[in-house]
Structures are given as structure tokens and as C-alpha cells.
């Protein structure tokens with residue numbers, strides 16, 4: 001599925017190699033998510049910090065993609081639906 005929030009996205013390269021907030025505080029994360037609006041890397045909801053979801057609530061950037069090796073899926077927080085990775089974001093994700 002493709003949602004309206006994916007239309008017109010211009011994904012930016014990841015700003016950090018790990019969760020931006022966890023790296024600052026020395027916390028650990030479980031999985032990483034990449035914001036397809038601004039390149040913010042945050043941790044998933046199984047991580048103590050839940051920084052990817054917090055990033056959505058503070059910025060309203062709607063679509064993130066998995067930033068885990070070999071994973072290819074995206075998620076729209078507004079539609080609460082799994083999405084295909086937009087082709088422009090594909091080269092930014094990890095092999």
C-alpha cells in the first residue's frame with residue numbers, strides 16, 4: 001500500500017548511525033527506524049526510549065521506514081498502516 005503521506009516525500013540520508021537521542025544519553029535500543037521526512041534515526045516501541053514514535057509526536061513527520069539490515073517496510077503513523085518503501089528511500093536503507 002502507498003498512502004497520501006508518502007506522496008511528495010524527499011527522503012534525506014540518516015543523520016546518525018544509531019538512535020539520535022539514545023546516542024546522546026548512552027541508552028540502548030532494540031530496533032531502528034528512519035524518518036522519511038528529515039533523516040532522523042530513532043528507536044522502535046520495543047526500546048525503552050521509543051524515540052521514533054516520540055519524533056512523530058513532536059514533529060508530525062508521518063512516515064518512517066525500518067532501518068534494520070535487510071528489512072524493507074515503512075509505516076505511516078497517521079494511517080497506522082504498513083507501507084511499501086518509496087523507491088527514493090530504498091538507497092538510504094541498510095543492506
Ligand SMILES: [Zn+2]
Pocket residue numbers: 003004005006062076077078079
Ligand atoms: Zn499515511
Ligand SMILES: [Zn+2]
Pocket residue numbers: 019020021022029042043047049050051052
Ligand atoms: Zn532511542
Ligand SMILES: [Zn+2]
Pocket residue numbers: 035036037038039040055059061
Ligand atoms: Zn523527521
